[in-house]
Each structure stands twice: as structure tokens, then as C-alpha cells.
Amino acid sequence: MDVLILALVAGVIIMLLFAIADRKKKKSEEQPEEEVAPKEKKQLFGKKPKAEEAEKPKKTKKKEPTKKRGPLTQYETNYAEYQLSKAEWLTTIIAVAGLFFLIGIVFYQNAIVGILLSGITFFSPKFRRAQLIVKRKEELSLQFKQALYSLSSSLAAGKSLENAFREVVIDLKLLYPDERTYIIREFELINRKVENGTPIERAVENFAVRSDIDDIQNFSDVITTCKRTGGDLVEVVRRTSTIIGDKLDIQQEITVVVSQKRLESRILNVAPFIMITALSLGSPDYMAPLYEFPGGGPFIMTLAIGVLVFSYWLSQKIMNIKV
Numbered sequence: 001m002d003v004l005i006l007a008l009v010a011g012v013i014i015m016l017l018f019a020i021a022d023r024k025k026k027k028s029e030e031q032p033e034e035e036v037a038p039k040e041k042k043q044l045f046g047k048k049p050k051a052e053e054a055e056k057p058k059k060t061k062k063k064e065p066t067k068k069r070g071p072l073t074q075y076e077t078n079y080a081e082y083q084l085s086k087a088e089w090l091t092t093i094i095a096v097a098g099l100f101f102l103i104g105i106v107f108y109q110n111a112i113v114g115i116l117l118s119g120i121t122f123f124s125p126k127f128r129r130a131q132l133i134v135k136r137k138e139e140l141s142l143q144f145k146q147a148l149y150s151l152s153s154s155l156a157a158g159k160s161l162e163n164a165f166r167e168v169v170i171d172l173k174l175l176y177p178d179e180r181t182y183i184i185r186e187f188e189l190i191n192r193k194v195e196n197g198t199p200i201e202r203a204v205e206n207f208a209v210r211s212d213i214d215d216i217q218n219f220s221d222v223i224t225t226c227k228r229t230g231g232d233l234v235e236v237v238r239r240t241s242t243i244i245g246d247k248l249d250i251q252q253e254i255t256v257v258v259s260q261k262r263l264e265s266r267i268l269n270v271a272p273f274i275m276i277t278a279l280s281l282g283s284p285d286y287m288a289p290l291y292e293f294p295g296g297g298p299f300i301m302t303l304a305i306g307v308l309v310f311s312y313w314l315s316q317k318i319m320n321i322k323v
Contacts, residue, residue, distance in 0.1 A: 075189055077182075079140060080212035082133045089125050096124040106276055107301040109291045136182070141213055143183035145248045146175055148219070148241035155234045161223075162194055186211075201227045215244045258319045265315040272308060 084092070097118040104114025150171040154164035169187045176184060186207050193203040201224040208220035222240050226233045280287045290297035 075185070076206070076210060077185075078210050078212075079137055079182075080133065080210075082129050082136065084125055084129055084132075088128070092125050092128045093121050096121040102273075103305065106273055106280075107305060108298060109280070137211070137213055140182045140211060141215065141248060142252070143172075143176070143181060144211075144213070144216055145245050147172060147183050147187060148237075148244060152238045152241040155237055161227075161233060162200055165194070165200065166191055199227075215247065219244065254321050258321065262315075262319055265312075265319070269308060269312050269315075272304065 100117040100120055101111075101114035104110060104112075104117045108114070147168050150168045151164050154167040155161070159167065165187060169184060169191065172181070172184050172187065173179065179185075190200065190203040190207060193206075194200050201220075204223050205220045208217040211217070219240060222236055223233075225231065226236050276287070289295065290301055
């Protein structure tokens with residue numbers, strides 16, 4: 001009885017740890033990776049970068065972020081990678097270890113089994129990192145949609161592409177008061193590179209490669225093609241922004257529709273823990289055969305855990321709809 005109460009308390013603590021970790025992550029990931037004094041930033045931005053190679057890599061394979069260093073490289077973010085901080089890594093380990101220990105207590109009523117299951121948690125930072133990468137890309141995609149609308153309006157007003165990118169930053173700051181927002185930092189970085197003599201299509205291409213997002217890479221290809229062939233940039237960007245914007249709108253609508261089902265699936269995944277705990281507290285004699293070893297009880301519990309894991313995996317696959 002006391003063990004189950006402790007298990008419930010541990011479950012509440014785990015939920016609080018994940019909530020605190022998400023809140024800290026939102027604050028920490030928006031900060032620049034390396035901060036320098038304002039004077040140093042001006043000096044860096046004032047330097048001219050070395051000439052880059054004129055030839056573009058072939059599109060036979062997926063583009064990789066360039067390894068070439070420059071005065072603005074330290075401000076670039078590779079959105080395909082994420083480095084967990086020590087606090088995030090430790091919080092993930094503790095939370096997942098507590099979760100597996102809770103599973104051992106609830107399903108087996110054996111602290112030793114819970115400790116053994118907690119050993120699996122050393123693989124959890126890898127999955128947490130992948131989860132944060134996906135979340136950051138989703139935020140960047142939504143912000144990029146707003147940037148496209150602003151860029152299309154500026155080009156339609158007769159402004160050049162370079163001036164339109166500067167106007168986009170002003171418009172984005174009205175939508176996102178926090179200047180550390182991903183898209184604001186990226187467009188400011190593009191403008192800085194253009195001021196230092198980098199062609200705008202190359203600066204946009206660098207952002208597209210680092211973003212690892214298909215829509216942004218397609219937009220970069222459109223900009224590069226129009227600049228080289230002299231196409232109608234205003235019309236092309238307008239149509240491109242409309243197509244990409246519609247695609248992102250569909251993705252957002254799907255997310256809203258699926259969000260209710262996702263919540264229901266999470267409730268169903270948690271329900272067995274609550275039911276087993278309630279039965280163990282209310283009728284310990286009724287549940288006793290499931291915890292006796294040797295016997296078939298532990299095998300049944302292990303099978304139940306396997307079914308829960310499979311149902312969780314299947315629900316995530318079903319609701320992961322790509323456009």
C-alpha cells in the first residue's frame with residue numbers, strides 16, 4: 001500500500017519535471033549560442049567576408065550545412081541538430097528513470113525490477129533531442145509563413161529583393177516582440193551578410209540548408225533561379241508564398257483536428273496505470289496473484305506493458321500526418 005502511494009507521488013514529480021524542462025527549454029533555445037558585447041558585434045558585422053566559391057553543389061544528394069567559417073558563422077543555427085544542456089540532459093534522465101521505476105512498482109510491486117528498468121533511461125536523451133528538433137522546426141515553419149506574406153507584400157509594393165528582406169524584419173518584430181525569435185534572427189543574419197557583400201541568394205541558401213525544411217529549401221531554389229535567369233521575381237515569390245502558405249495552413253488544420261485525438265490517446269495510455277493502482281489499493285487480495293513469482297502473473301503484466309508500448313507507438317504513427 002505504501003509503495004503504491006510512493007509510486008503515485010513519483011508520477012506527479014515526473015510530470016512536474018517535464019513541465020519545468022519544457023519551460024526552461026523555451027527560454028534557453030531562443031538565446032544565441034554565443035553572445036558577444038554590442039561593440040564586438042558591430043566590429044564583426046563590419047568585416048567583409050572572403051569571396052565564396054561561385055559554383056553551387058549538385059542536388060543529387062541532400063545539402064549539408066557548410067563547414068566554412070566566417071565572421072557571422074557563430075550566429076548561425078543548425079536546426080537539424082540540438083545539443084542538450086546539462087540541465088535538460090539531467091532532467092530527462094531523472095524523469096524517464098522515475099517513469100520506468102514507477103512502471104516497475106505499479107506492474108510488479110518490486111523495487112529491484114523498477115531499478116533494472118530505470119537502466120533503459122540512458123537512451124532517453126537521444127529521443128528527447130529528436131523531439132526538440134522536430135518541435136523547433138515546426139515553430140520555424142510557422143514563423144517562415146508569416147515572413148513569406150510580408151516579403152510578397154513588400155515586393156508587390158515595388159521594393160527590391162534586398163530592401164524587401166529588410167522590411168520583413170520590421171514586420172516580424174511587430175508580430176513577435178521577442179527579437180530572439182528564430183525567423184527574426186535568421187532574416188537579420190541574411191541582411192547582415194548582404195551588407196557585407198554576400199549575394200542574397202547565397203545567404204538565403206545558407207539559411208535553407210541549415211533549416212533542413214523542404215519549404216524553405218524550395219523557396220531558396222526559387223530565389224536563386226529568378227536572380228540568375230531574370231524571371232518575374234514579384235509574381236514568382238507571390239505564387240510561391242501562396243503555395244507554401246496553403247501547405248502550412250493545411251498542416252496547421254490537421255494538427256488542430258488531431259490534437260483532440262492525441263489527448264485522448266494519452267489519456268488511454270495513462271488509464272491502465274490508474275486502474276491497476278486503484279485495484280491494488282482497493283482490493284490487494286484480488287491483485288495479489290498478478291505479483292506472485294513464480295507464476296503467470298508477472299508474465300501477464302509484462303505482456304500488458306508490451307501491448308501498451310505497441311498501442312502508444314501505433315497511435316503516434318497514425319497521427320503523424322505529413323502534407
